[in-house]
Amino acid sequence: MSIPKTPDPGLLVISILGSDWGAFWPELGSELEQTFGPADEVSRLFDFTETDYYDEELGTPIRRRLVSFETLRPLDELADIKTFTNTLEIRWGTAGKRLFNLDPGFLTMQSLVLATGKNFSHRIYLKDGIWADLTLMWQKKRWVDFPWTFPDYAGEDMKTRLTKLRQSYKTKLSRP
Structure with missing residues (x-):
């Protein structure tokens, strides 16, 4: 028999995609920090070129930023976090288009799990x-x-x- 055990909390990581960063950053970062606490790591912008899936809605060129947060969070909060980030996308959008795409997920010692509103077999x-x-x-x-x-x-x-973020997460887990 397995005995249920509460897992270690996860490192909240949010990937932000957008082309018009001047229209929403740093205000969006401040809003995320108001909800999730201080940011731990905020990456520089880097190119998003692997697909043109978001080009029509977000414009081009699309750049990405990863943001992680100081406070580790219970893993069962993932759905609520995604629901919140969806409301931000809608609220900041104009003319039926989003200014940015937010992909929240939890990084743990074992995995990276992202939240999505789309079902698929896995x-x-x-x-x-x-x-x-x-x-x-x-x-x-x-x-x-x-x-x-x-x-x-x-x-x-x-x-x-993500390996760098995982090392930061590992350090946080080892703190008393």
């Missing part, structure tokens, strides 16, 4: 129309992707960034 339903997407797995001291992992998360640049 995704696990959480609640309120939100699914958990096992995006990457940590195995043998490196990130391992899956056939369904989005190309931008499967790339070495992203894995290097």
